[in-house]
Amino acid sequence: MKTCLDCIPCFFEQALRAGRIATDDDRLLKRLLDEIGSMLKEISLENTPPETGRLIYQMVSEITGNPDPFREVKHECTQKALSLYPSMKKVIEDADDKLLAAVRIAIAGNVIDFGPTASFDIDKTLKDVLDTDFAACDYSAFKDRLAQADRILYIGDNAGETVFDRLLIEQMNKPTVYVVRDKPVINDATHDDAVQAGIDRVATIVSSGTDAPGAILSTCAPEFKQMLEESKFTIAKGQGNFEALSNELYPIFFLLKAKCKILADDLNVTQGSIILKSMNI
Amino acid sequence: MKTCLDCIPCFFEQALRAGRIATDDDRLLKRLLDEIGSMLKEISLENTPPETGRLIYQMVSEITGNPDPFREVKHECTQKALSLYPSMKKVIEDADDKLLAAVRIAIAGNVIDFGPTASFDIDKTLKDVLDTDFAACDYSAFKDRLAQADRILYIGDNAGETVFDRLLIEQMNKPTVYVVRDKPVINDATHDDAVQAGIDRVATIVSSGTDAPGAILSTCAPEFKQMLEESKFTIAKGQGNFEALSNELYPIFFLLKAKCKILADDLNVTQGSIILKSMNI
Numbered sequence: 001m002k003t004c005l006d007c008i009p010c011f012f013e014q015a016l017r018a019g020r021i022a023t024d025d026d027r028l029l030k031r032l033l034d035e036i037g038s039m040l041k042e043i044s045l046e047n048t049p050p051e052t053g054r055l056i057y058q059m060v061s062e063i064t065g066n067p068d069p070f071r072e073v074k075h076e077c078t079q080k081a082l083s084l085y086p087s088m089k090k091v092i093e094d095a096d097d098k099l100l101a102a103v104r105i106a107i108a109g110n111v112i113d114f115g116p117t118a119s120f121d122i123d124k125t126l127k128d129v130l131d132t133d134f135a136a137c138d139y140s141a142f143k144d145r146l147a148q149a150d151r152i153l154y155i156g157d158n159a160g161e162t163v164f165d166r167l168l169i170e171q172m173n174k175p176t177v178y179v180v181r182d183k184p185v186i187n188d189a190t191h192d193d194a195v196q197a198g199i200d201r202v203a204t205i206v207s208s209g210t211d212a213p214g215a216i217l218s219t220c221a222p223e224f225k226q227m228l229e230e231s232k233f234t235i236a237k238g239q240g241n242f243e244a245l246s247n248e249l250y251p252i253f254f255l256l257k258a259k260c261k262i263l264a265d266d267l268n269v270t271q272g273s274i275i276l277k278s279m280n281i
Numbered sequence: 282m283k284t285c286l287d288c289i290p291c292f293f294e295q296a297l298r299a300g301r302i303a304t305d306d307d308r309l310l311k312r313l314l315d316e317i318g319s320m321l322k323e324i325s326l327e328n329t330p331p332e333t334g335r336l337i338y339q340m341v342s343e344i345t346g347n348p349d350p351f352r353e354v355k356h357e358c359t360q361k362a363l364s365l366y367p368s369m370k371k372v373i374e375d376a377d378d379k380l381l382a383a384v385r386i387a388i389a390g391n392v393i394d395f396g397p398t399a400s401f402d403i404d405k406t407l408k409d410v411l412d413t414d415f416a417a418c419d420y421s422a423f424k425d426r427l428a429q430a431d432r433i434l435y436i437g438d439n440a441g442e443t444v445f446d447r448l449l450i451e452q453m454n455k456p457t458v459y460v461v462r463d464k465p466v467i468n469d470a471t472h473d474d475a476v477q478a479g480i481d482r483v484a485t486i487v488s489s490g491t492d493a494p495g496a497i498l499s500t501c502a503p504e505f506k507q508m509l510e511e512s513k514f515t516i517a518k519g520q521g522n523f524e525a526l527s528n529e530l531y532p533i534f535f536l537l538k539a540k541c542k543i544l545a546d547d548l549n550v551t552q553g554s555i556i557l558k559s560m561n562i
Contacts, residue, residue, distance in 0.1 A: 005297055005307060008314050012290035026286060030326060033289050037318030045311060 001243040003047045006262050011056050012036060018057060018186065021073065022064035032063040048247075050214025050240045057185050057213065068184035070159075077112050077160030077187065078196045080122065085163055091130065092171055099146075100139060102171035103255065104129050107274045109164025110157060110238050110257045112187070122160075125257075135258070135273030141281050142253050149233035152176040154203065155215055155245075157238030157256075159189040162197035165237065169202045176203035179224060183211035188240070214240030217248065239263055251280045282524040284328045285543050292337050293317060299341045299467065303350035313344040329528075331495030331521045338466050338494065349465035351440075358393050358441030358468065359477045361403065366444055372411065373452060380427075381420060383452035384536065385410050388555045390445025391438060391519050391538045393468070403441075406538075416539070416554030422562050423534050430514035433457040435484065436496055436526075438519030438537075440470040443478035446518065450483045457484035458508060464492035469521070495521030498529060520544055523558075532561045 015036050019029045036059055043052050061067045088105050095101035108129035112122060146152075152174050156165055169176050178199050181188045189197075194205045209221025215236070217225055228234065234252045236245055242254045243263065254277045258264040264271040296317050300310045317340055324333050342348045369386050376382035389410035393403060427433075433455050437446055450457050459480050462469045470478075475486045490502025496517070498506055509515060515533045517526055523535045524544070535558045539545040545552040 005310050005314065009290045009293035009297065012293055016286055016290065026326070029286050033286065034322045037321035040318035041315045045307070 001048055001246050001263070001266055003043070003045050003049050003052050004262050005045070007049055007052065008040065010260070011052060014053070014186075015056050015060055018060045018069055019064055022060060022066035022069035028063060032060060035059055035063060048214065048216060049243045050212045051216050051219075051244075053214070053240070054185065054210075054212035054216070054219070058211075070184065070187040074159035074187050074189075074193050075196070077158070078163060078193060081109065081112070081160040081163035081197065084122070084126070085167070088126070088164065088167055092167060099143060099171055101130070102168040103139065103142070103276060104274070106161075106164045106168040106237070107255050107257060107276070109161035110255070111259075112158045112160040129257075129274055132274055134276055135269035136267060136275045136277045138253065138278035138281070139276055141278050142276060145233055145251075145253075145281065146172060146174075149174060151231075151233070153179065153227055153231035153234040155179040155208070155234065155236040155241050156189045156194065156199075157241060158187050159193035159197070160187070161237065162189045162194050162199055166197055166199055166202055168235075169199070177227060178203040178205050179208045179215070179227075180205060181211060181213075182207040182209050182221070185211050185213045188213050212240075212244070214238075214242075214244030216244045246279060249280055251278070253278050253281070282329055282527050282544070282547055284324070284326050284330050284333050286326070287543050288330055288333065289321065291541070292333060295334070295467075296337050296341055299338060299350055300345055302354065303341060303345035303347035309344060313341060316340055316344060329495065329497060330524045331493045332497050332500075332525075334495070334521070335466065335491075335493035335497070335500070339492075351465065351468040355440035355468050355470075355474050356477065358439070359444060359474060362390065362393070362441040362444035362478065365403070365407070366448070369407070369445065369448055373448060380424060380452055382411070383449040384420065384423070384557060385555070387442075387445045387449040387518070388536050388538060388557070390442035391536070392540075393439050393441040410538075410555055413555055415557055416550035417548060417556045417558045419534065419559040419562070420557055422559050423557060426514050426532075426534075426562065427453060427455075430455060432512075432514070434460065434508055434512035434515040436460040436489065436515065436517040436522050437470045437475065437480075438522060439468050440474035440478070441468070442518065443470045443475050443480055447478055447480055447483055449516075450480070459484035459486050460489045460496070460505060460508075461486060462492060462494070463488040463490050463502070466492050466494045469494050493521075493525070495519075495523075495525030497525045527560060530561055532559070534559050534562070 019032045092098050092101045108126045111125040154176050180190050180194050208215045208224045210219040212219050236252050236254050238256050256275050258273045261271045300313045373379050373382045389407045392406040435457050461471050461475050489496050489505045491500040493500050517533050517535050519537050537556050539554045542552045
């Protein structure tokens with residue numbers, strides 16, 4: 001997916017939001033926006049949004065001098081999600097279709113995001129997502145392919161969401177490699193965040209090698225790219241991974257909430273829809 | 282009122298919205314955003330928002346080559362408002378407090394704005410505003426001062442809204458000077474727009490001399506500034522005029538809808554509130 005003109009005001013909003021978490025010095029924040037303004041000329045609309053997001057969040061870290069503004073926020077989100085783990089585990093156990101319930105809960109977790117959205121209510125979202133129809137649903141293919149798969153490549157997205165991913169991984173119950181960002185970017189999960197969520201108990205955690213908020217292959221490590229090439233059953237969570245990978249030719253099941261209007265339009269669904277979409281399957 | 286950091290993403294949104302009305306050439310639109318990006322450094326947060334807005338909309342005209350992108354939109358809004366004139370006239374005539382009803386209708390008209398808001402529903406707003414309490418209401422002072430006034434200075438805002446201003450002017454029934462922008466900026470009313478709304482039948486139309494979306498005094502003509510200095514009863518419509526004039530020391534009644542969160546916070550009201558606020562009275 002390419003960056004579109006409407007992404008540009010949104011990047012300034014995101015920079016300001018992230019900047020404010022890193023500093024309360026308005027002069028620094030103005031400088032941050034000025035620098036992003038100067039950088040705009042060099043940003044091509046051919047970029048995927050996470051490629052541009054990467055530059056924006058690098059600038060946030062550079063100007064504010066804080067390499068991980070969301071560190072505390074990520075920790076809190078994971079704690080909050082862990083407190084919901086037992087009740088969500090029970091929802092899955094009580095469901096007629098346990099796998100489907102786990103998929104829905106994993107998508108609900110995707111609402112934990114400080115990128116395109118300013119605020120979220122995870123309790124409300126869990127309830128909504130369990131009751132809402134998918135706008136795009138390839139669940140039957142998902143179930144079939146999962147049954148045939150002997151291992152799973154699971155590309156994670158945000159910290160906190162990781163706990164809900166863990167529930168799905170437990171339900172799928174196959175050897176799983178869980179992929180995290182290499183370095184902090186927004187509230188995306190890194191190795192430490194995944195461990196805090198207990199992912200290490202159910203999967204092998206590996207880094208994609210990227211510091212972008214999405215697995216942009218040109219910024220990923222060769223080891224991850226090889227895994228992706230060889231994988232017969234890949235799940236990619238969230239909007240950033242969708243934007244980064246939707247034009248690649250690998251078979252992938254994307255699980256996400258369409259948080260922004262641009263992505264929703266691209267997928268021909270309404271904003272806020274929950275999506276299980278297969279590509280190249 | 283000063284520009285705040287949150288205004289910056291909004292300026293990009295506004296530029297894109299206005300740019301898209303002027304052209305559908307994405308390369309030109311990207312160049313427009315790039316140029317505004319480069320310009321950011323020179324924009325001080327000490328500016329009022331309409332001072333910055335003026336620079337933004339000048340850039341829209343310069344890059345797109347269209348000095349009046351909202352010309353057609355303004356014409357349509359005025360036509361639509363004129364079609365509502367008879368029913369609104371009747372609402373006022375049937376009201377217990379005719380002046381208050383006319384004030385409310387004039388504020389409802391302020392929803393017609395292509396600056397900070399993307400879309401509006403004038404029919405719904407009229408209904409809402411007639412039923413909604415003011416968040417800040419100096420109506421009693423407004424009524425008293427109006428009774429004492431022998432003439433009115435009325436600083437207009439948007440085209441279309443002009444028709445609702447006309448209803449208030451008719452209800453107030455005193456010699457009135459109606460102030461318009463000197464040149465087209467967003468959908469703000471110029472002389473021609475005011476004439477289309479029939480303002481010339483109820484008031485003398487004069488230009489403030491500015492091409493900013495708000496009566497920033499440093500950009501206004503000396504004749505207008507003198508009128509403002511001498512005026513004992515001045516009404517200023519809309520957010521742009523509030524932002525431009527709220528720190529000046531003239532007695533003014535501001536009639537507006539608090540469209541953006543920043544202004545609402547500044548006034549300590551909730552976003553969307555309707556406001557009749559006196560200053561220096």
